[in-house]
Amino acid sequence: MDLLTDSLYQAFLLLISLDAELFEIVGVSLTVSSSSTAIAALVGLPCGFLIAFREFPGKRLTITVLNTLLALPTVVIGLIVYSFISRRGIFGPLELLYTQKAIIIGQVILIIPVITTLTIAAISRIDKRYRKSALTLGAGELQVALVIFREARYGIIAAVVAAFGRVIAEVGISMMLGGNAKGFTRTMTTAMALEYDKGEFVLAVALGIVLMSLAFLINMLFHFFQGRTEVNAL
């Protein structure tokens, strides 16, 4: 118990003193996670929209595959991406391994299914009459799509927030593809794992506090937007 309380006390001191190393790690985490979330959103939102909006053969199978990919372990993604970007891989000459770009690639693969499936759910919940109303008022396909997007906006934002929460807390991809290089690819989760291995709990606990605070904030945002979606659906 002394270990925990002492570590917590020291961690708070570290946070209050605005420790440079701690904030560097937090900075790397936020940069990598924000980038991967933005890229995944650019891919996942239109995909989710098209899958929800259009009828095509194999639609149910596509949704089932995407739902299955939600359970994809980060270490599996790490392994697959590693096989492509390691020196012997086909993208080896690009020298991506152990860079922030490598982590971003892995994280994008991790959260595209998250954003896509949650977007499908958000769009599918939207009343069919919105589409019909826009069409009968003379809207084209793109204008109809914008109406649906607008009505589903809170659900879509919630999908992006959930995806960000997933990547900020993942450790497998960051460790395997980033290599935990100090100042470059050391994220909050990989730094915590390292500090734990070293038996140094203070920085690990301080990072844990930051991560938990971020997770809390993300969940608050998620529930806020989810709540708006439900109110909207009434």
Next chain:
Amino acid sequence: MLYSIQNLKRSHGQTTILDIDSLEIQAGKVYALIGPNGAGKTTLLNILAFLDLPSSGELSFQGEAVQYHPRVLQRLRQKVVQLDQYPILFSGSVRKNVEYGLKVRKVERKKRQLMVEKVLALVGMSRFINADARTLSGGETKRVALARALAVEPDVLLCDEPTANVDAENQQIILDILKDCNSEKKVSLLFATHSLSDAARLADHTIVLQNGRLAQARKTNVFTIEHQEYRGSGSIWRIGGSLEYSQEVVDPGVPYASHVHLDPEKITCFPIDELPNVDVPFWQGTIRKIERHGKGIRLSVDCGVALQIMMSLEDYTSTNLHVEQQVGVSFRLTPDMFFNV
């Protein structure tokens, strides 16, 4: 001709929802579409609004065969607006909702504002212009949806049960607006309804759908009919709930019919002091309205039920009829007038 339908079918899997051999709808007229639930009224409206595709058959609009290409359909939809039975308003203000169709048509901002204010005034919703559309009641939502539809000045307005689930006050407002749109702006109007009185009050023509098929298209004067009793060699019926009618048995099957259609051109109307010298039943009523209708004159006579009577201009001139005059009306029931809804 506004719409022309030939051998049109709409199926879902093995089930045929709509099967119309031939139907023509004229421009500038009011059509009531009646039929029981599941008769195919909404499907027909969706097809006429170019929101649904027929499985087979031909549909012409304003003399052109409809081609089901997205760009063509969008162009056609800009002339036809459908008002849902349960309309939904987009999130945002009433103003944003009403101007949506105008924005789609790239109408400039100032013009949009003027049009929004005009149509909201028309439906009596001006004070709600900046209100959140989601906070409106059912009747108010329907009126704003109607304003949204009228803002784009459509050639055709298709309404699915425009007065369903709204209070009597809102019902009257909606019916008055629809009537004005047709008479003043020459908007062709087709509305699905369960209310025979709405159909009788508003429509020039009535289309009856049963199990997806067109029952004989009937004009106005569709009333409920109840067989009361057999008396001597004849029968007693009650028409429209109040008009008692006695006649020789017309057909053994007809006592079980639920509705009767009285052809406006086969009803005789005469001044009360000029009783016809023939043995036909007649009723006393009051002329409520006289209007020009096509080449003839249409009289609205209140004789317990609101009867529409058509007469030629020559007959009208010779009888010298006028509004609020007491008149006699007479007609004979024939088997072809009876039908079930």
